[in-house]
Amino acid sequence: MNENSSTSSIRPDTEGRASAFIDLAIILAVLVGVKQAVLPYSLVFGGPASTFSAMAVGTFLLWRRGFGWSDLGLRWPKSWWVAIGISVAIFLAFLATAGASSALADLWFEDVGTSGRFDFVNGNLAAYLLIMALVWTHGSFFEELLFRAFIITKLGDGLGGTRAASLIAVVLAAIFFGYRHYYYQGMHGALVTGCIGLLFGLIYLRLRSTSILPLILVHGAANSIAQTSRFLSAPAG
Template sequence: MTSANEKTSNYRYFLFDLIIYLSVMFLIREIYFEKVSFIVNGLFWSFSTLAIAIWRMRVRNISWSDIGLKKPESIQKTIFVTIGILISIVISIMVFELIKDHLPFSIEEKNYGENSASKFGNLKGNWVLFFTIIPAVLVESMLEELLDRGFLINWFERLFSKTTVTTILAVLLQALIFGFRHSYDISDRSIRVAIIGLIMGIAYVKFGRNLWPLIIAHCILNTMSMIDRVG
């Protein structure tokens, strides 16, 4: 049975880890290399954060397999969960678009079209550029699932004790962080991304805590988004 002193120690350990991790996750974005593309900068930010995650996991003797980067129980279940995630995201975003103008608070709307184009280059009709950068986009998709769902949810849970309330809080917190760090504001875009993070987090804890359905779904979403820019 865990003593009060052990619980306090665990709290301090995982709080320390989260402070370091979140500090790097946000502060590393202040470093931007103008001579390389946005996607390269994004990979630099994510791999830097991944290095911190690996460091703290080794200190706590926790492996990637422990938090979900393991062989799926079955291909059928993986496909089912992946499809369920994608359908849930589409429906949730559609509902949000229908109700956002009727919410009791205002949401900042921004036009990210030109900004996105400048980030990825002129993708309109440029399939060569698409196939050049899509591998990096897929790697980034996988990294976000490792970092936001795999690491953050588990560390938020371990911050206190693994109870139902703590798990719900962990899923909510990682979704809010995921949404906010994609635009650093409270806008329609950050809320849409947070909704995606919320659905990913729920799927993670409800369907065996395996990261592969989330990674596959995330890769599909980002691939479709990039194809939309090309078309």
């Protein structure tokens, strides 16, 4: 595959659209099914279990159709200085979006935070190292590759591969991303993460022909800051 190729570079025919919907349905089934199966036993690992599983399945689905994650934007940037600059801009946009959407969500919903899901990280070095490993796999690489690259590309292809189809795919992917966080963040968190998903989805459309690593880096950095803050906030013993 050419480095700059994309599964959406040519509008898919009827068979291609059907294939895209089939692949999308499989990934959604894995993401929802595995998560719901694990949640009764672990609030912490339900999400990661589903993304690890979906990454394995998604890699196979791409491979059997002659593609790889590089075709969806996972490539080394041609210039790391440019990538760093883009990352800084994305991070600032992320902060603005998170702040504005949180203020909007405050008008209608109670902010329940993370409902104690990550309390075990407070002051616990082993737990902090474990959660940081998940941040840079499940919470950055896997979520961007699945919720942005795979879902947006496949849904956009299934809807016809047009610009309008891609924009619709971004909105629907953002709604699903918000839903994924509802179980421990409530409607407040679902709205905020949905808005962040919308921002990241729009940025993905611009970056997928070059490199989506800035999105992954910003996602990982934001989660790292949150988890480090939890770790350091433990009261002194």
